[in-house]
Amino acid sequence: MNRLTEQPQVIVAGHVCVDIIPSFGEAVVPLESLLRPGHLTIVGQAVVSNGGAVSNTGLALHRLGIPVRLMGKIGQDLFGEAILSVFRSHSPALAEGMLVSPGEDSSYTLVINPPGVDRIFIHCPGANDTFGAADIPLDEVRQARIFHFGYPSLMRRMHIDDGVELSQLMANVKAAGVVTSLDMSLPDPSSTAGRTDWVAALARTLPYVDIYAPNLEETLFMIDRPRYDALAAGALGAPNGELLHMLSGRLLAMGAAIVGLKLGDRGLYLRTTDSPGRLAALAGLLPADLTGWVGRELYTPCFRVKVAGTTGAGDCAYAGLLAGLLYGQSIEAVLLSAAATGACGVERADATSGVPHWDEVQSRLRAGWARHPQSLELRGWQSNADATIWYGPSDHSHATELSV
Secondary structure, three states: OOOOOOOOOEEEEEOOEEEEEEOOOOOOOOHHHHOOOOOOOOOOOEEEEEEHHHHHHHHHHHHHOOOEEEEOEEEOOHHHHHHHHHHHHHOHHHHOOOEEEOOOOOOEEEEEOOOOOOOEEEEEOHHHHHOOHHHOOHHHHOOOOEEEEEOHHHOHHHHHHHHHHHHHHHHHHHHOOOEEEEEOOOOOOOOOOOOOOHHHHHHHHHHHOOEEOOEHHHHHHHHOHHHHHHHHOOOOOOOEHHHHHHHHHHHHHHOOOEEEEEOHHHOEEEEEOOOHHHHHHHEOOEOOOHHHOOOOEEEEOOEOOOOOOOOOHHHHHHHHHHHHHHOOOOHHHHHHHHHHHHHHHOOOOOOOOOOOOHHHHHHHHHOOOOEOOOOOEOOOOEEOOOOOOEEOOOOOOOOOOOOO
8 A cells, every 4th residue: 555655644633622521430420410509429530632623633533644743722721731742643734734822721521421321411612612614724735635624513613603713714724625525513502503594604604615514413403403403302213315315315415515513322324416517626635537536425334342431532534534535535435434433433432542544444344344334224235255344325436346
């Protein structure tokens, strides 16, 4: 496999914070006892690490061996120094792109992540709220192949006015000739992000976004609130192929070229536009012959691992997706690499230390890594011979040879 140059291949910008993650051991802790008023819950040693998309996706890419530059905004305070220290511990160069803003507070998140319970976040946004398009140096961005921006839903300036600043940022980067990528985080319904018109925000932003891969819950919240409310009430049931096709179709129609939907422990879904002209915006990442990429619709179940914590799993999967594109993999191999990197990430309690080098991820895939059975209702879909990849009814061609 070809090695990548030391020149930064990916700029990862956006939300950054300190994550404080208490250890709960392996015992399942009922949520009602964990957060009962007046009750003391004994926990183990806390893992203190950087969090947010800049850290999670950025460090996952770095651990995979992808040259990366990080761009986030922090305060001149203890938490800010902690963020820089963690980045420097991986590589001194990782801290060089960070913007230190005196007089502002650095962001932090308390992550409640016991076994058997989905994550709970207690979050202070800090300097993330003032991050704007002008904070991104376009001369540096032009040196990279991909610009990835994460969690604008946790950055006030990016989502107020229905995403005008976010749209401007992505338009600036796209005009600089760089492939663009965007990820989300679930907004608090009572916050300004929760009151943002995300349909309008995405409609004005996605024409400048080449790759968009949020998770299912975030997508429902932003573009299909009735189904999100049903999901939150436990009334939606498992996602099915028709729902995934409908949601991805809306996002592609808004302008994205490649749409992913992260499905947690149910796997990963990927769909591409029918327009060769739109995919041409990813020139340099995709092959000149776009036959294997136009009008594709694929799904893969999760790999079997011992889960230590799910913090950052989606960010790690996104890192695997971007790495697969950088290495020129087929769409099938990109899908598997993304799911595999996410699976590696959950083998540790923190967000990224479970991610190994790219070569090890590929080695585990070649060794026949066991996976969970397909558990979605996929009416009209077909699988490959070993049921590792499923192809949707609208998939234009699933004859592409898998090359991991």
